[in-house]
Amino acid sequence: MASTRRPTYTPVRGKETSGAGSRPGTQEDGGTDDVISASRNVPAATGKPASSGRIPPGKTSTGKTSTGKASPGKDAPAPGANVLAFPEPKGRRRRRRVLTAVATVCVLVAALLAAAIYSPVLALHTVSVSGTSLLSPAQVQAALEPLKGKPLPQITDDEVRSLLEPLVQVKSVSAEARPPSELAVIVRERIPVALVKQGEQYKLVDVDGVQLATTADPAAVSLPLIDGGAGAIGQDLFKATAAVLGALPADVLAKLSNASAKSVDAVELKLVDGQTIVWGNASEKELKAKVLAALLKVPADPKNPVQVYDVSVPRHPVTR
Template identity: 70%
Template sequence: MASTRRPTYTSTGRSARSGGTGGSDGNAGNGGQTGPAADDVISASRSVPESAPEGVGKGKEPEKPKRAGIPGLGRGRKAEQPAAAAENVLAFPEPKGKRRKRNILAVAGTLIALVAGLLAVATFSPVLAVDTISVSGTRLLTPAQVETALEPLRGKPLPQISDDEVARLLEPLVQVKSVSVQARPPSGLAVAVRERVPVALVKQGEQYQLVDVEGVQLAATADPASVSLPVIDGGAGAIGQDLFRATAAVLGALPADVLARLSNASAQSVDAVELKLVDGQTIIWGNAGEKELKAKVLAALLKVPADPKNPVKVYDVSVPRHPVTR
């Protein structure tokens, strides 16, 4: 910092040293020049503060202090460069879409974990163990028979029970065609049974077996009159599997009210199925093709009031679009 003090001027001529103001000696020593300008030499000096470093005012620059270096990083200036570079890196804000997606994933993960925990508790909790079983839809079977077959399910948690498991337990009961299960917490199980439908009777010895369209024997009776079903003449053992299935398929397509009016069914071939009504009329059915349409046409013909003068003895629906009565 520059000093604010003004320089001082001092006279260094011989007249000042000798104390006189002029004389012949002075003039002679000064080369014959006269006046104070010839004897007096003016010099300028500037005082230096006592606290100035050594060498200041003598033409030397003060030494600059050395910076302390960080061990292991070389000199001080080089060690400061990485820190300065790090401070100059700009931090951009995170995009809103990315932040929202991360939040959604976090919430979804939490919900999934919570649901999984609840499912695990419900699946293995004894609180939901089966205690009561209710059965519906049975006609050939009794509810007690179904409940006995499902006894292994008691004490098992409801979430672990499936329709397939119930159907497997009911396989020995041939009357059951399908089943559906509904849980009724905390400990109830509702089982809806769909049974096979008997369509005919087949005589075996002294008894008659109730069979469905697939020929599965569902029950037995000694009095065919107690069951409103036609009798298949000879049964599967006498007429063969193909004729039996063709006849059973025809009977399975008939509505219940028409089926109740039949007395028996027979087949000379798969294309010549015949039915007999309890009143003695004959129904020429033909083959098993278009059985749904034939069933509707036959039901309509049977509803036509009978003419006492011209009673109908034969209903021919083998060609259902052109039925014939005679």
């Protein structure tokens, strides 16, 4: 606040000088002129006496020494003095806001995931089963009973496969969660390709020799009988014969009565009508299966019935 006090004017007598170096305002004859000087007293804001305005030797008007170093304690702001606050750069402020938003989103996502994984709202109550023929859906559901009450996001395919492992009919399985409480299980069963006799029973086996079911009436199952019985399972002849049967389409497989092999290169099949199929070894079995299916569709000639279908060389099949 500007001072309202009027300046005071004090007459000052000049010193008497003589000679050519007399200062202005003096008279060479020893007389003096009156010189007026002005001064103004400004109240100190801190309650201390006002400075005389003189700058000590060796210091600048900013409080620093002539060497560029600040005087100790002279440049520190007095208590209660105003300090300029510079605004934060826009880039830094924007970066801080982005980081805050990202952290908030991450926390929300983590909370939602935790709620979904552990929430009892998504607990398993119903298991639906499809793809079974050898097994019943009830058998699969009973095997998966330990999963009941577990949240769907925590159930994995590996866990489902582990529980169904005792069911030898299951070759592979996949599971699909259907919120809020259903698990859809798709079963892919092993395919029986032949019968093997074991005592008075007949075992249904797949190409790997896995026994899938049992029947007392082989006529009730449209599968060929592998000679040698259950003791042949696991031997080379059984593997060669089972590999051939596994390559045949279902309609051709249903027309067979039995299969045998004198060696791995001499597999023979018998049709229910009595014809013989010379298959040879297990090489090119897919091509041989297609050729045999085409030959069996050829209308029979009553005057010259076919007794042997030889597909051992599939590119040059022979009938006789």
